[in-house]
Amino acid sequence: xxxxxxxxxxxxxxxxxxxxxxFLSNIILDRVLPASGPNISRNINRANAIRPWLFxxxxxxxxxxYLVYPLIWSIYLSVMDAxxxxxxxxxxxxxxxxxxxxxESMRNNILWLIVVPAFSTFFGLVAxxxxxxxxxxxxxxxxIFMPMAISFVGASVIWKFVYDxxxxxxxxxxxxxxxxxxxxxxxxxxxxxxxVNSFLLMVVLIWIQTGFAMVILSAALRGIPEETxxxxxxxxxxxxxxxxxxxxxxxxxxxxxxxxxITITVLKVFDIVLTMTNGQWGTQVLGNYMxxxxxxxxxxxxxxxxxxxxxxxxxxxxxxxxxxxxxxxR
Amino acid sequence: MDNIVGxxxxxxxxxxxxxxxxxxxxxxxxxxxxxxxxxxxxQILTSGWWQSMFPQEATLQYRAGAPDTAVQEGGLYVxxxxxxxxxxxxxSAFGTSTREPGAYAxxxxxxxxxxxxxxxxxxxxxxxxxxxxxxxxxxERIFVTTTQAPSFTTENFVRVMNAEGLGRGFLNTLTVSIPxxxxxxxxxxxxxxxxxxxxxxxRALLIATVVGLLVVPLQLALIPLLxxxxxxxxxxxxxGIWLAHSAFGLPLAIYLLRNYMAGxxxxxxxSARVDGATDFQxxxxxILPLSFPALASFAIFQFLWTWNDLLVALVFLxxxxxxxxxxxxxxxxxxSRGGDWEILAASAxxxxxxxxxxxxxxxxxxxxxxxAGSVK
Numbered sequence: 052x053x054x055x056x057x058x059x060x061x062x063x064x065x066x067x068x069x070x071x072x073x074f075l076s077n078i079i080l081d082r083v084l085p086a087s088g089p090n091i092s093r094n095i096n097r098a099n100a101i102r103p104w105l106f107x108x109x110x111x112x113x114x115x116x117y118l119v120y121p122l123i124w125s126i127y128l129s130v131m132d133a134x135x136x137x138x139x140x141x142x143x144x145x146x147x148x149x150x151x152x153x154x155e156s157m158r159n160n161i162l163w164l165i166v167v168p169a170f171s172t173f174f175g176l177v178a179x180x181x182x183x184x185x186x187x188x189x190x191x192x193x194x195i196f197m198p199m200a201i202s203f204v205g206a207s208v209i210w211k212f213v214y215d216x217x218x219x220x221x222x223x224x225x226x227x228x229x230x231x232x233x234x235x236x237x238x239x240x241x242x243x244x245x246x247v248n249s250f251l252l253m254v255v256l257i258w259i260q261t262g263f264a265m266v267i268l269s270a271a272l273r274g275i276p277e278e279t280x281x282x283x284x285x286x287x288x289x290x291x292x293x294x295x296x297x298x299x300x301x302x303x304x305x306x307x308x309x310x311x312x313i314t315i316t317v318l319k320v321f322d323i324v325l326t327m328t329n330g331q332w333g334t335q336v337l338g339n340y341m342x343x344x345x346x347x348x349x350x351x352x353x354x355x356x357x358x359x360x361x362x363x364x365x366x367x368x369x370x371x372x373x374x375x376x377x378x379x380x381r
Numbered sequence: 382m383d384n385i386v387g388x389x390x391x392x393x394x395x396x397x398x399x400x401x402x403x404x405x406x407x408x409x410x411x412x413x414x415x416x417x418x419x420x421x422x423x424q425i426l427t428s429g430w431w432q433s434m435f436p437q438e439a440t441l442q443y444r445a446g447a448p449d450t451a452v453q454e455g456g457l458y459v460x461x462x463x464x465x466x467x468x469x470x471x472x473s474a475f476g477t478s479t480r481e482p483g484a485y486a487x488x489x490x491x492x493x494x495x496x497x498x499x500x501x502x503x504x505x506x507x508x509x510x511x512x513x514x515x516x517x518x519x520x521e522r523i524f525v526t527t528t529q530a531p532s533f534t535t536e537n538f539v540r541v542m543n544a545e546g547l548g549r550g551f552l553n554t555l556t557v558s559i560p561x562x563x564x565x566x567x568x569x570x571x572x573x574x575x576x577x578x579x580x581x582x583x584r585a586l587l588i589a590t591v592v593g594l595l596v597v598p599l600q601l602a603l604i605p606l607l608x609x610x611x612x613x614x615x616x617x618x619x620x621g622i623w624l625a626h627s628a629f630g631l632p633l634a635i636y637l638l639r640n641y642m643a644g645x646x647x648x649x650x651x652s653a654r655v656d657g658a659t660d661f662q663x664x665x666x667x668i669l670p671l672s673f674p675a676l677a678s679f680a681i682f683q684f685l686w687t688w689n690d691l692l693v694a695l696v697f698l699x700x701x702x703x704x705x706x707x708x709x710x711x712x713x714x715x716x717s718r719g720g721d722w723e724i725l726a727a728s729a730x731x732x733x734x735x736x737x738x739x740x741x742x743x744x745x746x747x748x749x750x751x752x753a754g755s756v757k
Contacts, residue, residue: 055552055556057556057619061560061619061620061623062559062560062563062564065560065563065564065623066563066564066567069564069567069568070567073571073661074661077659077661081659099579099580100581102575102579102660102661103575103579103580103581103584104575104581106571106572106574106575106579106660106664107571107572107575107576107587109568109571109572110568110569110571110572110631110635111572113568113624113627113628113631114590114591114594114628114631114632116609116628117602117606117624117625117628117629118594118597118602118628118629118631118632119594120605120609121601121602121603121604121605121606122597122601122602124604124605124608125601125602125604125605128604128605135608174403177399177403178400178403181396181397181399181400181403182400184393184396185393185396185397185400187400188400191400191403191404193741193744194404194407194408195403195404195407196740196744197407197408197411197737197740198407198411199685199740199747200685200733200736200737200739200740201411201689201733201736201737202688202689202690202691202708202732202733202736203689203691204689204691204708204711204712204715204729204732205689205708205711205729205732205733207715208414208711208715208725208726208728208729209410209411209413209414209729210410211715212410212413212414212417212722212725212726213410213413215722222427222428222429223429224425224426224427224428224429224430224722225429226409226410226413226429226431229429229431258407258410261407262407263751266748266751266752267751267752270752290392315596315598318598319598319599319600321600321691321692322691322692322708325691325712326691326711326712326715327715338598338600341600342600342692342695345603345604345696346695346696351604351608354604355604357600358598358600358601358603358604359601361598361600361601362597362598362601365596365597365598368596369593369596369597372592372593372595372596373589373592373593376588376589376592377585377589380585380588
């Protein structure tokens with residue numbers, strides 16, 4: 052109960068405080084620079100110059116303090132020692148390139164970067180194409196989209212159950228091993244099986260992200276001008292040709308957007324690896340390895356250096372996004 | 382597009398088939414865990430959830446009445462009774478040793494190693510006879526193969542809510558996610574209006590910065606912010622996590638809302654300005670109500686994100702039992718009770734019930750938000 056009161060109070064104080072700030076600051080501005088009297092035009096101009104910043108101030112403070120400052124401070128921490136006390140130059144970075152666990156994380160991250168966006172986009176495209184053509188399409192879409200609402204941890208529980216292992220001879224309770232047995236294979240502890248296990252973890256993220264890809268691509272497919280499709284059909288294109296040669300090239304831009312958005316999610320992947328294997332058996336990834344050094348290793352230098360590596364991997368996409376956004380605004 | 386000339390219907394069955402396959406693939410894992418959360422521990426561990434709809438065969442061990450309960454009938458000593466405590470059940474086979482627990486069909490007569498005769502009927506009643514008196518203190522072992530009707534229980538849910546402390550986690554998650562959803566909306570709405578409809582130097586640069594910050598990995602912010610919170614005296618508290626979640630959600634909120642507001646008709650705003658309305662009035666009375674769909678989209682995103690988050694909660698909240706949010710508890714349970722699927726399944730379902738409800742109720746806004754939010 053006490054907790055509820057504190058949460059409710061925070062909402063009231065937070066929201067009320069924000070509202071109060073916006074109201075008061077605007078009223079004060081109107082009082083100090085009234086839109087009347089002898090200096091009316093000068094006052095209006097000045098008020099118009101100041102007002103945007105009143106609107107922006109809380110957002111700017113939060114963004115600066117919680118996103119921009121950490122970016123800079125992380126760079127600083129990454130050249131300091133474990134406790135952030137002593138300057139150590141590039142030694143956190145030179146440690147990295149010879150650390151087998153880091154190299155394993157890089158290898159896995161690159162695998163994730165190739166596999167997850169590719170399969171999510173592919174399945175999303177297929178799902179978008181088929182659900183747009185059937186009567187129960189909306190229901191099908193909702194079902195495929197549903198994992199988006201499930202937390203990564205929840206999804207990990209769901210899939211760990213699928214991968215569950217019972218020794219041979221017992222009834223398998225995990226779906227994967229049960230299927231393997233039906234086809235005459237021997238059950239395995241899949242999550243300890245090097246390389247295979249990384250792919251099994253990727254399945255979880257593909258399962259979550261496909262719905263996202265499907266929703267965006269379905270909208271893009273529906274946005275294709277019908278004339279091009281009709282023309283292709285009149286020219287005798289088969290349904291498959293129509294899809295791959297006429298539709299897909301027209302939504303290429305959207306496919307790229309979906310791909311990069313999923314790429315960013317992949318680079319930050321953490322929860323799935325932490326809860327399913329905690330990076331054991333060759334499944335480590337950068338996100339989880341960074342957390343490992345932060346919490347278990349208590350080394351802010353190395354953890355920051357790994358975070359910087361993740362940031363560097365995101366950077367090209369960031370620049371690409373900014374350039375696109377600027378071009379669109381013109 | 383159904384009316385376009387030449388769309389062939391011969392492909393329809395293939396399309397339907399692919400759709401069915403995809404839907405099954407995407408729902409079966411969740412469905413399996415849902416079914417399991419309603420089964421009891423022994424059932425989960427002995428048979429796959431897909432068998433739960435059918436009657437189950439199980440082998441039970443039972444001890445016949447002790448030798449001193451034997452009665453004399455004619456020249457025979459007899460122990461009789463029923464292997465089912467409540468008297469209901471169905472026996473298909475029985476046996477007298479662990480090696481062959483199902484050696485005899487119900488109704489047959491079996492010879493035990495000690496020279497007794499044993500019969501078990503289908504209804505579970507048994508009769509153990511011997512020509513000489515029974516000795517010892519323990520009853521004879523009887524193995525029976527029974528068929529149990531499918532049974533489901535809500536006990537797992539009751540148990541995890543109380544004994545496993547998930548009720549507490551539920552409250553904690555709620556406490557984190559509601560303020561962390563509401564606060565950024567307000568802050569972002571004002572900023573978005575300024576970026577969409579007010580003219581000032583540096584506006585383009587600010588928009589570009591927001592687009593850039595959209596993709597900054599959270600991992601980067603963890604250490605500096607934790608140090609900052611500790612220095613500022615906030616420490617690991619709800620206030621800290623509210624601020625963190627609010628700030629991390631801001632770039633998307635500003636981006637979504639700015640795009641939406643910039644698309645509103647210019648005429649409305651210009652005419653309000655001509656009528657002497659200040660920007661503050663225009664924002665509150667015109668823009669905010671018109672932007673409801675975008676506000677709803679972002680609210681759903683932010684709510685799902687804060688509810689489902691694990692990393693921020695692990696770092697910015699403490700990790701004692703009564704501070705953990707539900708995702709944190711799930712993570713702990715996966716580590717400490719990895720094989721107790723009845724607990725994991727029920728806990729997982731409690732934690733994903735709310736986001737799923739929000740998802741199905743507000744799917745329209747979620748889709749709209751996704752379409753507007755993916756950077757084009």
